[in-house]
Amino acid sequence: MPDTSAPSESFHGHSHTAAPPPPGVELRHDWALAEVRAIYSMPLLDLVHRAQTVHRSVFQDNKVQLCSLLSIKTGGCSEDCAYCPQAARYKTGVKAEKLMAVPEVLAAATKARAAGATRFCMGAAWREVKDGPQFDSVLEMVRGVRALGMEACATLGMLTDSQAKRLREAGLDAYNHNLDTSPEHYGDIISTRTYDDRLKTLNRVREAGISVCCGGIIGMGESVDDRCNLLRTLANQEHHPESVPVNALVAVEGTPLAEQPRIETVDMVRTIATARVLMPQSMVRLSAGRQQMNEEAQLLCMMAGANSLFFGEKLLTTGNPEYGQDMALLEKAGIRPLEPRREG
Ligand code: SAM
Ligand code: DTB
Numbered sequence: 001m002p003d004t005s006a007p008s009e010s011f012h013g014h015s016h017t018a019a020p021p022p023p024g025v026e027l028r029h030d031w032a033l034a035e036v037r038a039i040y041s042m043p044l045l046d047l048v049h050r051a052q053t054v055h056r057s058v059f060q061d062n063k064v065q066l067c068s069l070l071s072i073k074t075g076g077c078s079e080d081c082a083y084c085p086q087a088a089r090y091k092t093g094v095k096a097e098k099l100m101a102v103p104e105v106l107a108a109a110t111k112a113r114a115a116g117a118t119r120f121c122m123g124a125a126w127r128e129v130k131d132g133p134q135f136d137s138v139l140e141m142v143r144g145v146r147a148l149g150m151e152a153c154a155t156l157g158m159l160t161d162s163q164a165k166r167l168r169e170a171g172l173d174a175y176n177h178n179l180d181t182s183p184e185h186y187g188d189i190i191s192t193r194t195y196d197d198r199l200k201t202l203n204r205v206r207e208a209g210i211s212v213c214c215g216g217i218i219g220m221g222e223s224v225d226d227r228c229n230l231l232r233t234l235a236n237q238e239h240h241p242e243s244v245p246v247n248a249l250v251a252v253e254g255t256p257l258a259e260q261p262r263i264e265t266v267d268m269v270r271t272i273a274t275a276r277v278l279m280p281q282s283m284v285r286l287s288a289g290r291q292q293m294n295e296e297a298q299l300l301c302m303m304a305g306a307n308s309l310f311f312g313e314k315l316l317t318t319g320n321p322e323y324g325q326d327m328a329l330l331e332k333a334g335i336r337p338l339e340p341r342r343e344g
């Protein structure tokens with residue numbers, strides 16, 4: 001059997017030159033809302049079965065990509081994203097910090113690699129990237145992470161064409177920039193930038209030859225149609241994002257969404273399974289909110305097609321399951337970490 005561990009995401013980006021999908025797996029970019037809703041609303045076990053069938057025809061069984069996350073610039077952000085503990089305008093207890101120094105970041109990446117991470121994602125609480133010494137440091141971090149043999153990913157806010165190009169030249173493999181929710185619900189969550197701004201940055205990332213990591217958050221008071229419209233928007237792009245993070249809202253005190261009730265497991269599973277069916281070749285990442293889920297819920301998400309996790313005791317500013325706990329879960333379920341996809 002050929003190695004189909006992650007056919008859509010080559011180590012050097014350029015995903016749209018990826019191998020064609022295996023027989024029986026169709027890549028569509030013309031989903032109607034009613035079709036997505038029909039998938040999302042299937043009887044749960046039928047839906048999970050369908051997603052698992054798609055999953056197994058594309059990916060190696062029982063493998064999960066382990067990604068490590070580091071906040072290289074925490075807090076003090078000018079944006080008003082209603083979910084975010086790092087927005088300066090909300091009193092959340094997250095203090096604004098300066099950009100971390102390059103050696104500190106590379107020390108964290110080295111530690112993450114030793115723990116088994118194959119992808120290192122660096123996050124900055126910026127509205128957009130500004131050219132200058134800070135961006136130069138980030139480029140240095142990207143080069144350093146690549147030199148460690150890991151996939152390098154960053155999430156730094158909006159980018160210009162030239163910044164995307166420079167990140168690519170530094171070796172950046174993937175860029176995370178989430179649409180977060182449906183176009184219809186977006187205005188209730190963020191007012192300081194538009195959906196179209198997000199799509200523009202995503203196009204610049206794609207144009208520069210960097211893999212796109214784009215997903216959203218559920219549990220922000222959205223309707224089922226909002227969830228379906230988010231997934232539809234992602235799937236109807238000219239190229240599916242190579243990674244699709246599905247976050248469950250971590251409701252943080254001080255943010256406008258602090259009182260949102262926790263999302264039910266079944267909703268998380270439905271969202272992940274629908275993402276898997278719509279975007280068969282993408283890595284679907286079970287992202288924020290795992291600390292609030294029990295082991296069975298996480299395994300159900302993996303059965304529904306999630307094949308990537310953030311591991312390490314912290315996400316950006318909030319908690320994540322402990323390393324030992326995650327390793328024990330994977331071990332008892334017979335799930336192995338996906339090896340890095342280096343090409344030399
Ligand atoms: N500032 C950049 C941006 O907004 O693109 C990069 C960092 S931002 C924190 C990355 C993503 O984290 C957001 O797009 C959002 O999807 C996710 N996120 C932030 N706070 C979250 C929360 N409380 N719960 C779940 N996901 C969250
Ligand atoms: C993504 O979709 N989820 C990650 C990553 N991309 C950057 C971030 C989750 C952040 C959760 C809230 C926090 O820890 O601050």
Ligand code: SF4
Pocket residue numbers: 077078079080081084085086087124125126127157
């Ligand atoms: Fe800033 Fe990103 Fe948080 Fe929005 S999600 S407030 S842009 S750090």
